[in-house]
Amino acid sequence: MNHLSLRALALSAPLALGIAIASTGSGMAQDTFKVGMAVGGMECCEWMKSQGDVARALAAQRGWDYYELSNKGDAPTALKNAGLFIQEDVDVVIQFNGQPSVNPALAQRFGSAGVPVITYDIAEEGMYFVGIDNLAAGLAGGEALGQIVKEKWNCEPDLVISAEGAGAGIVNTWRTGGMRDGLKRVCPDIPEEKWVSFESVGQATVGLPAARDLLAAHPNAKRMAVVGLNDGGVLAAINAAEQLGRADEIIGWGQDGAFITGPNVNPHLAGSVFYFLEGYAVYAFRDVIDHIASGNPPPVKHDAGDPASRVQPCPVSAEQAQNVPGLQERVAMLLEAPAGTTAYDLFCPNK
Amino acid sequence: MADIDTSSTSSPGRLSLSNFGVWGTILPLASAWLVLIAVTGAVRSDFLAHQTVLAVAFTMAVVGTLAVGQALVAISGSMVDLSQPTSLILSALVAVRLLELEFAVTLAVAIAVLSGAAWGFLNALIIVYGKINPVIVTLATNFIGLAALFLVFQIAESPINSSFRAFGLGSTLGIPNIWWPMVALIAVVGFFLPRTRYGRRAIAVGGSRFAAQARGISLPKTRFAIFTAAGAAAGLAGVLFACSSGPFTPSGGVVYLLPVIAAVILAGVTLSGGRGNLWILLLSVGFLSTVPTSLVFLGLSSDWQAIIQGLILVVAVAIDGYEARRGTR
Numbered sequence: 001m002n003h004l005s006l007r008a009l010a011l012s013a014p015l016a017l018g019i020a021i022a023s024t025g026s027g028m029a030q031d032t033f034k035v036g037m038a039v040g041g042m043e044c045c046e047w048m049k050s051q052g053d054v055a056r057a058l059a060a061q062r063g064w065d066y067y068e069l070s071n072k073g074d075a076p077t078a079l080k081n082a083g084l085f086i087q088e089d090v091d092v093v094i095q096f097n098g099q100p101s102v103n104p105a106l107a108q109r110f111g112s113a114g115v116p117v118i119t120y121d122i123a124e125e126g127m128y129f130v131g132i133d134n135l136a137a138g139l140a141g142g143e144a145l146g147q148i149v150k151e152k153w154n155c156e157p158d159l160v161i162s163a164e165g166a167g168a169g170i171v172n173t174w175r176t177g178g179m180r181d182g183l184k185r186v187c188p189d190i191p192e193e194k195w196v197s198f199e200s201v202g203q204a205t206v207g208l209p210a211a212r213d214l215l216a217a218h219p220n221a222k223r224m225a226v227v228g229l230n231d232g233g234v235l236a237a238i239n240a241a242e243q244l245g246r247a248d249e250i251i252g253w254g255q256d257g258a259f260i261t262g263p264n265v266n267p268h269l270a271g272s273v274f275y276f277l278e279g280y281a282v283y284a285f286r287d288v289i290d291h292i293a294s295g296n297p298p299p300v301k302h303d304a305g306d307p308a309s310r311v312q313p314c315p316v317s318a319e320q321a322q323n324v325p326g327l328q329e330r331v332a333m334l335l336e337a338p339a340g341t342t343a344y345d346l347f348c349p350n351k
Numbered sequence: 352m353a354d355i356d357t358s359s360t361s362s363p364g365r366l367s368l369s370n371f372g373v374w375g376t377i378l379p380l381a382s383a384w385l386v387l388i389a390v391t392g393a394v395r396s397d398f399l400a401h402q403t404v405l406a407v408a409f410t411m412a413v414v415g416t417l418a419v420g421q422a423l424v425a426i427s428g429s430m431v432d433l434s435q436p437t438s439l440i441l442s443a444l445v446a447v448r449l450l451e452l453e454f455a456v457t458l459a460v461a462i463a464v465l466s467g468a469a470w471g472f473l474n475a476l477i478i479v480y481g482k483i484n485p486v487i488v489t490l491a492t493n494f495i496g497l498a499a500l501f502l503v504f505q506i507a508e509s510p511i512n513s514s515f516r517a518f519g520l521g522s523t524l525g526i527p528n529i530w531w532p533m534v535a536l537i538a539v540v541g542f543f544l545p546r547t548r549y550g551r552r553a554i555a556v557g558g559s560r561f562a563a564q565a566r567g568i569s570l571p572k573t574r575f576a577i578f579t580a581a582g583a584a585a586g587l588a589g590v591l592f593a594c595s596s597g598p599f600t601p602s603g604g605v606v607y608l609l610p611v612i613a614a615v616i617l618a619g620v621t622l623s624g625g626r627g628n629l630w631i632l633l634l635s636v637g638f639l640s641t642v643p644t645s646l647v648f649l650g651l652s653s654d655w656q657a658i659i660q661g662l663i664l665v666v667a668v669a670i671d672g673y674e675a676r677r678g679t680r
Binding site for chain 1: 395397400402403405406409410505506507508510511520522527592594595597598599600603606643644645647648656657
């Protein structure tokens with residue numbers, strides 16, 4: 001054995017150990033169905049961890065083996081994880097991959113190994129699409145914010161701020177662009193020069209300096225509406241306005257519902273669109289994986305417009321959101337609900 | 352203004368910034384800042400407004416406070432503390448969690464600052480007893496610390512209706528409240544560093560470790576003192592960060608490392624140790640904090656900010672290296 005292969009062995013040992021530790025389930029028998037889950041692992045979002053928790057619980061309920069790895073929001077890690085899942089001979093993989101540029105390579109790698117893949121929210125040919133219609137979610141949020149802008153300012157804001165998250169690629173285009181389009185449906189005559197953007201990275205504190213500078217560069221803007229990729233990005237603009245003493249002049253509507261529940265909701269976040277991301281595994285198991293496990297795989301539907309399983313967006317005002325449980329409580333209630341019940345069924349106040 | 356310099360970096364007869372002493376750093380830096388303000392103000396007259404002052408001052412507060420700790424580490428010859436992102440978030444998290452438990456604000460702040468100091472002490476412990484390069488140690492502890500923070504929390508935020516938050520978002524004399532502790536820290540450390548026994552020892556160790564040891568100065572004790580003090584500065588930065596920002600994640604401090612190191616180098620603090628003036632940090636931090644705001648006023652996207660800051664860092668390091676090489680000829 002040469003030095004190179006020794007090094008490869010040394011490097012692969014911790015990985016193999018990691019996947020072994022991550023696996024749950026009582027048996028390691030050859031015929032036990034194996035589910036692999038690549039969680040997003042990005043630093044912004046607690047729900048990414050919860051997606052794995054729900055998938056693990058559903059696999060355990062079925063007596064299946066479950067293997068979880070984290071993509072760590074990193075494209076090379078996602079590719080490496082694909083190799084590990086194939087090496088472990090899993091029967092199906094669920095992934096949330098926040099770096100969609102490598103999805104074609106992932107599809108090719110899993111396809112060659114004959115492993116079906118369910119992709120959350122980011123469509124890729126050859127993978128089952130389970131997730132939200134991001135454009136519809138963006139439009140819904142934009143229309144909800146537009147109603148407020150119409151009632152409060154007669155559709156005459158001084159500024160409409162977009163909290164972009166360019167790293168999310170097409171998802172950012174759908175959500176943030178969708179929110180702009182939704183707002184335009186209600187308020188079609190807002191002049192072009194009123195629309196401005198900043199890069200929020202989808203995180204309140206990371207996007208804060210850029211938002212602060214943007215607001216400082218528009219010192220005369222009194223009435224400001226904020227749309228964005230997610231609640232965190234929208235909060236970056238709201239927090240910037242608070243620092244500059246202009247908080248009374250800003251209203252935001254977010255996406256993903258991450259910061260609209262609980263006791264510490266920012267009063268300038270008027271609402272958000274829940275996807276109940278933590279509960280996606282219910283859709284994936286109910287509509288795809290259970291069929292694969294029983295030997296009747298459904299046709300691969302990779303188009304977000306005609307998905308393998310569609311998650312309903314749930315726009316809620318901040319007031320309505322007070323009656324929606326927090327993330328951990330939702331996860332617990334979801335796992336206690338009858339099989340196939342979705343978080344939307346349980347928690348959306350606007351069904 | 353007391354300039355600290357234990358090295359001999361000037362060469363008579365040849366033009367060098369170090370020939371001008373502390374003014375060789377102050378004049379170019381102040382000129383660059385004034386030109387930046389003048390050019391941006393000429394293009395956009397509304398740049399010269401109170402909103403800009405607020406935006407720049409908020410940026411300065413956390414960066415400047417971290418830069419004090421970073422400057423102490425550099426002056427003492429330990430190059431840089433790469434674990435500041437962890438100590439910042441650690442202390443911010445401690446402050447938030449204690450406030451959630453309804454601790455008094457002053458007590459929560461004190462414990463948060465102490466947690467930063469404890470982090471610095473831990474770094475020193477590994478550096479001294481492991482006999483490992485401080486850069487390697489702080490790089491490693493930052494990785495470990497961030498991973499540990501991820502195990503403990505995903506998102507934290509100071510209570511929205513608390514006096515802690517109100518302080519963080521408030522102003523005094525038209526300047527953000529969180530700017531004043533930064534200025535006070537620079538003033539106090541800048542004044543006492545060359546005038547106290549531990550300060551002079553740190554400078555001596557940075558100038559020449561062997562000469563300092565020959566004079567009976569304990570390198571381990573100095574390192575413990577410097578890293579603990581630098582950790583406390585990062586702890587204070589964490590408190591300022593927590594009271595003025597919204598929800599933060601374990602990695603929320605990573606973005607500060609580049610501007611902090613750039614500010615320290617631009618202020619004329621040599622990474623090889625023994626030379627630096629903390630008062631100039633106010634200028635370098637102010638200049639670097641104005642750059643991104645100016646870029647936005649000039650219509651450039653936020654993507655340019657990192658590029659410009661990176662270029663400034665490269666130029667500053669090149670000047671630092673050039674001056675150091677001249678000094679060794």
